[in-house]
Amino acid sequence: MSDATPSTTEPPVPEPPYGPAGSAPLLQMRGIVKRFPGVVALGGVDLVVRAAEVHCLLGQNGAGKSTLIKVLSGSYQPDEGEITWEGRPVSFPTPIAAIRIGISTIYQELDLVPDLSVTENIFLGHELSTAGFTQRRRAATRARELLARMGHTAINVHRSVGSLSPASQQIVSMARALSHDTRLLVLDEPSAVLDAGEVDNLFSVVRQLVSQGVAVVYISHRLEEIRQIGDRITVLKDGTSVATDLPVSETPTRKLIRLMTGRSIEYVFPERRSEPAPGAEPVLEVTDLEVRGLFAPVSLSVRPGEVVGLAGLVGAGRSEVVETLYGARRATGGTVRVGGRTMPNGSVAARVEAGVGLCPEERKSQGLLLDQSVASNITLSTLRRFSRAGFLDHAGERAAARDLTTSLDVRPTGVDRAVRTLSGGNQQKVLLARWLLRDCRVLLLDEPTRGVDIGARTEIYTLVRRLADSGVAVVVVSSEVEEVLGLADRVLVMREGVVVHESPAAHLDEAQVLDLVMEGAPS
Amino acid sequence: MSEPELTAVVGRATASPGAREDTGPSPSGAGSPGGQGPRSRAGGAAQVLRTAAGRNLGLVVALVVLCVVGGVTGGDRFADVANVLTILRLAAVIGVVSVGLTFVITGGGIDLSVGAIVALASIWCTTLATQTMANSSTWLVMVFAALAVGAGCGLVNGVLVAYGKVVPFIATLAMLAGARGLAEIISNRRTQIVNVPSFVAVLDADVLGVPVLVIIFAVVAVIGWVVLNRTTFGRRTVAVGGNPEAARLAGIRVQRHTMYLYVLLGLCCGVAALMLVARTTTGSSTHGTLYELDAIAAVVIGGTLLSGGRGTIVGTVIGVLIFTTLSNVFTLNNLSVSAQSVVKGLIIVAAVLLQQRLATRTRT
Numbered sequence: 001m002s003d004a005t006p007s008t009t010e011p012p013v014p015e016p017p018y019g020p021a022g023s024a025p026l027l028q029m030r031g032i033v034k035r036f037p038g039v040v041a042l043g044g045v046d047l048v049v050r051a052a053e054v055h056c057l058l059g060q061n062g063a064g065k066s067t068l069i070k071v072l073s074g075s076y077q078p079d080e081g082e083i084t085w086e087g088r089p090v091s092f093p094t095p096i097a098a099i100r101i102g103i104s105t106i107y108q109e110l111d112l113v114p115d116l117s118v119t120e121n122i123f124l125g126h127e128l129s130t131a132g133f134t135q136r137r138r139a140a141t142r143a144r145e146l147l148a149r150m151g152h153t154a155i156n157v158h159r160s161v162g163s164l165s166p167a168s169q170q171i172v173s174m175a176r177a178l179s180h181d182t183r184l185l186v187l188d189e190p191s192a193v194l195d196a197g198e199v200d201n202l203f204s205v206v207r208q209l210v211s212q213g214v215a216v217v218y219i220s221h222r223l224e225e226i227r228q229i230g231d232r233i234t235v236l237k238d239g240t241s242v243a244t245d246l247p248v249s250e251t252p253t254r255k256l257i258r259l260m261t262g263r264s265i266e267y268v269f270p271e272r273r274s275e276p277a278p279g280a281e282p283v284l285e286v287t288d289l290e291v292r293g294l295f296a297p298v299s300l301s302v303r304p305g306e307v308v309g310l311a312g313l314v315g316a317g318r319s320e321v322v323e324t325l326y327g328a329r330r331a332t333g334g335t336v337r338v339g340g341r342t343m344p345n346g347s348v349a350a351r352v353e354a355g356v357g358l359c360p361e362e363r364k365s366q367g368l369l370l371d372q373s374v375a376s377n378i379t380l381s382t383l384r385r386f387s388r389a390g391f392l393d394h395a396g397e398r399a400a401a402r403d404l405t406t407s408l409d410v411r412p413t414g415v416d417r418a419v420r421t422l423s424g425g426n427q428q429k430v431l432l433a434r435w436l437l438r439d440c441r442v443l444l445l446d447e448p449t450r451g452v453d454i455g456a457r458t459e460i461y462t463l464v465r466r467l468a469d470s471g472v473a474v475v476v477v478s479s480e481v482e483e484v485l486g487l488a489d490r491v492l493v494m495r496e497g498v499v500v501h502e503s504p505a506a507h508l509d510e511a512q513v514l515d516l517v518m519e520g521a522p523s
Numbered sequence: 524m525s526e527p528e529l530t531a532v533v534g535r536a537t538a539s540p541g542a543r544e545d546t547g548p549s550p551s552g553a554g555s556p557g558g559q560g561p562r563s564r565a566g567g568a569a570q571v572l573r574t575a576a577g578r579n580l581g582l583v584v585a586l587v588v589l590c591v592v593g594g595v596t597g598g599d600r601f602a603d604v605a606n607v608l609t610i611l612r613l614a615a616v617i618g619v620v621s622v623g624l625t626f627v628i629t630g631g632g633i634d635l636s637v638g639a640i641v642a643l644a645s646i647w648c649t650t651l652a653t654q655t656m657a658n659s660s661t662w663l664v665m666v667f668a669a670l671a672v673g674a675g676c677g678l679v680n681g682v683l684v685a686y687g688k689v690v691p692f693i694a695t696l697a698m699l700a701g702a703r704g705l706a707e708i709i710s711n712r713r714t715q716i717v718n719v720p721s722f723v724a725v726l727d728a729d730v731l732g733v734p735v736l737v738i739i740f741a742v743v744a745v746i747g748w749v750v751l752n753r754t755t756f757g758r759r760t761v762a763v764g765g766n767p768e769a770a771r772l773a774g775i776r777v778q779r780h781t782m783y784l785y786v787l788l789g790l791c792c793g794v795a796a797l798m799l800v801a802r803t804t805t806g807s808s809t810h811g812t813l814y815e816l817d818a819i820a821a822v823v824i825g826g827t828l829l830s831g832g833r834g835t836i837v838g839t840v841i842g843v844l845i846f847t848t849l850s851n852v853f854t855l856n857n858l859s860v861s862a863q864s865v866v867k868g869l870i871i872v873a874a875v876l877l878q879q880r881l882a883t884r885t886r887t
Contacts, residue, residue, distance in 0.1 A: 352774025380773040383755040
């Protein structure tokens with residue numbers, strides 16, 4: 001960030017390392033704030049991108065990456081903050097405005113029309129035409145040129161996009177972006193759908209574009225990729241930029257992980273009051289559970305009153321393990337036993353009947369009926385208890401919900417209120433209340449404090465501990481190392497679909513877990 | 524979260540759809556003690572239309588307006604007990620179908636085959652074989668035949684949608700073609716006259732001046748309301764339609780429940796077929812033609828979300844009455860059926876536009 005001479009018009013110097021520190025910022029975002037009802041998605045984010053550099057945006061799920069690029073692409077309007085483009089203040093009231101100025105975004109879910117040809121997709125919305133008639137030949141030629149610019153002459157421009165591999169589809173997406181005179185290309189987790197060879201290919205395309213002066217914002221949580229492709233890094237955590245403009249070459253991987261997952265605030269974890277009896281029969285026994293292609297066989301047993309933590313980065317397979325043992329995914333091998341009974345593969349209802357509950361990672365889309373009342377969300381898994389011959393006892397339901405929301409301090413109060421109107425922390429409490437009401441024996445918590453404010457976090461920690469003390473077996477999945485260490489009695493560390501370590505939490509410290517989480521990544 | 528924001532959120536809370544629906548008659552303040560009270564009153568009249576009761580009130584107003592128009596243009600011919608009973612008798616058949624369809628739509632589905640199922644059931648319960656059996660034993664044989672056919676068709680729909688993962692639109696479109704075709708084959712496209720006097724005597728009678736058909740409709744509507752609002756089945760329907768993934772992860776057997784919804788609707792179609800057979804004293808493969816459109820229209824203008832997750836039986840019943848009254852008013856004024864269709868179309872568009880505007884305003 002040394003000088004800011006507006007010199008972006010001069011031809012970029014294609015010399016490695018790409019994006020020399022001397023070039024002026026192409027894009028500057030300062031103090032970007034975006035609020036949604038009940039949650040601050042971005043609480044002051046800075047991002048500086050120079051021409052002809054690969055700028056990596058790093059952060060856990062829910063850190064605010066998606067919101068930030070939606071602001072950048074004109075899909076969201078920021079509530080505060082300023083954006084400058086080559087030193088001039090700009091705003092993007094619509095996605096078109098961002099595209100006009102030269103910012104193209106390629107989202108994870110590619111926005112291609114599968115039944116149209118490569119050419120038609122590239123020029124979708126800005127077809128080359130005279131008097132309304134498409135110029136098919138000229139468009140095809142231009143499409144070939146654009147693909148050639150990325151070194152992909154092999155793609156037949158007349159083929160329908162749906163018949164291409166995901167990697168080629170991505171190239172088509174990028175060609176479409178380039179067809180708009182793009183100067184800043186935002187790639188949202190482009191490697192998520194690609195295999196290793198295709199990733200290399202993607203990287204060479206990115207390098208080619210950068211050598212032509214295009215700036216790339218590269219979003220990923222795969223650190224090894226960032227090592228390979230990135231020039232500079234901005235790290236987001238909990239909606240703020242915790243580090244900006246870190247040079248990739250001088251930043252050790254461990255520092256990055258700490259920035260991504262580390263504590264921004266000291267959380268208070270409740271004391272473990274009672275040690276789970278070592279001799280007790282495990283209530284949850286998982287033997288060689290496996291979903292081929294997602295995670296390797298996992299064995300795991302949890303005794304009543306024990307909290308087991310699953311640590312690992314996003315994409316390590318933790319959520320998949322929990323979902324599979326809950327029956328929400330079908331296992332390709334292995335068994336799950338609850339209280340000694342073998343559970344049928346792929347049946348959530350059987351798990352719930354046996355006393356297992358899950359608070360899923362995506363609270364809103366997987367857990368709650370947002371337009372329904374707090375009371376009916378809480379009683380959703382316990383309806384039978386409130387029914388006489390199928391008839392619901394509304395008063396009983398609401399009384400039970402009122403007791404729980406009072407004891408969990410759900411605010412604002414009122415069990416007839418739609419869950420949509422509650423904040424993240426209170427929605428999570430509603431989900432927990434559902435399983436509390438069920439008196440479940442095994443509670444699975446997937447990222448229980450994501451999007452939850454600090455006060456509610458502490459309350460949730462206390463509640464989890466209280467449940468364990470009352471004999472519930474708890475499995476906690478979390479990306480935050482200190483959360484796993486602070487809550488769990490025993491910790492399993494996962495990396496790339498494999499459990500690489502298991503030991504009592506007391507034998508581990510944060511640094512060791514970080515080493516395990518990223519082992520194998522170049523540092 | 525800052526204080527002004529909180530106020531905004533709270534202000535919207537009372538306006539949110541769905542939340543009120545289940546609480547039924549309980550006043551809005553009952554479950555929300557203390558602190559929330561003063562703020563929730565702030566929105567006042569603007570919110571009335573967004574609550575379930577308010578939406579139904581809007582429909583009632585529309586119906587009343589329609590009746591006034593009918594009274595002015597049709598005079599005594601409209602405002603006559605006999606005419607009102609005619610309207611109700613006509614509304615009864617489509618009404619029973621619409622109540623069943625409200626469940627399927629609330630549960631996130633759709634059924635285009637209702638009219639065809641009505642036709643097939645009407646044919647099946649009036650075949651020579653069925654009628655002979657009915658005459659030699661009891662008219663209930665016909666009832667059983669119609670209900671069994673209806674439930675069977677519903678079961679096929681349900682299995683295809685829930686377990687076969689066929690899009691409901693397509694699965695029931697296939698049933699629409701198949702069931703009506705089967706009805707034509709069985710009847711050889713001939714209208715089958717009912718020769719079971721006891722059947723007609725019971726179903727086409729009046730009790731204290733009220734036609735049995737209307738009583739059946741009322742009973743089905745009341746049962747429908749109770750089931751949707753007061754039973755676990757109804758709650759699960761709303762959950763399955765509102766967020767199937769959340770429902771599944773909460774332990775609800777979503778597939779099985781979806782299947783039940785189509786069976787329930789099939790049964791309603793069977794009942795409707797019996798009513799139609801009794802009213803016309805015939806079974807015919809052309810019975811129930813375009814019922815799917817009338818029923819979907821009634822359900823949607825009643826306030827049930829086509830995307831699922833919110834349903835109202837009261838709204839559906841008023842929706843049916845609006846459409847039936849409309850055609851009565853048109854008929855009395857010697858206006859064409861085509862003009863009726865145009866007005867129907869306008870009403871549907873207006874109702875849906877209104878709903879969407881209310882929905883977006885509550886959510887942003």
